[in-house]
Amino acid sequence: MLFHFYLLVIALLLPMLALFAVRGRRELLVRGMTLLVILHIVLLAVASGSHGFRLLLLVLAGLGGFELGRAFYRSQRAAVVAAAASVLLLLLALACGLPANGTAMVVPVLAALLFARPSLLQQRPAGPCLALSLLLAALLTLDHVYQASLAAVLFLLLLVQFNDNASLLAGKTLGLSRPFARLSPNKSLEGYLAGAAGMALAILLFTTVFPLLQSIRHALLLPLLWLAAVVLVNAGDLLFSQIKRQCGIKDFGRLLPGHGGVLDRFDSLLLAAPLGLLVIRLSG
Secondary structure (H helix, E strand, C coil), rough: CCHHHHHHHHHHHHHHHHHHHHHCHHHHHHHHHHHHHHHHHHHHHHHCHHHHEEEEHHHHHHHHHHHHHHHHHHCCHHHHHHHHHHHHHHHHHHHCCCCHHHHHHHHHHHHHHHHCCCHHHHCCCCHHHHHHHHHHHHHHHHHHHHHCCCHHHHHHHHHHHHHHHHHHHHHHHCCCCCCCCCCCCCHHHHHCCCHHHHHHHHHHHHCCCCCCCHHCCCCCCHHHHHHHHHHHHHHHHHCCCCCCCHHHCCCCCCCCCCCCHHHHHHHHHHCCCCCCCCHHHHHH
């Protein structure tokens, strides 16, 4: 399954990169090449077993914590402390074996709280602590998803990539209206619609090509799964955009050319993590 997934991703990305190169879209070409490298790293971690995947999660916790600490406090020292705290707390949580349902529920609850009370992000230390808690809960949920089903992790990756790539292409070529101009000025309504269509295609692929969703008994559950995906994936982008606006920054970092920081690249995946457990429950 992993090899077939890899071939599918490559078949999607390479024509896009060739198109960007022919049209001289250097910014999009850089973004696409960076994404290609990121996907190879992620898939290598996924293929290397539990220890390799957890190492990836610890790296994401450290880098994400560093970016959040620097965003909130504008201090390298605070960023290093936040990174160290994130890694140590994730290690402790992994060792304790926290329940999957509990960690998965923390993600939407914290997200809803920060959406409803954005002023919390301006309070210290409440804002950084809530943001770090959200990051760690999402990473723990991803670990639970991986331990239960490799296919569910691949489903999340494909879901997010189809959304991001479809929304990017539609937004660059057709995007006119900006429904969330204050939070995410670069995202257009046309981009959101294209992303929703891309996620529908991802669900269709996992229903017809991959065996994960074939065991879902009631067909009506698939539209509900799609609707949940549309909400959570886009909410991840909007929530972390809100954090950036509250902190007065444009990007979380410059580590990933064309994307910004680690959180700029993985924000959608973080809030989508509970979907992996939902898929496992529905197909179990």
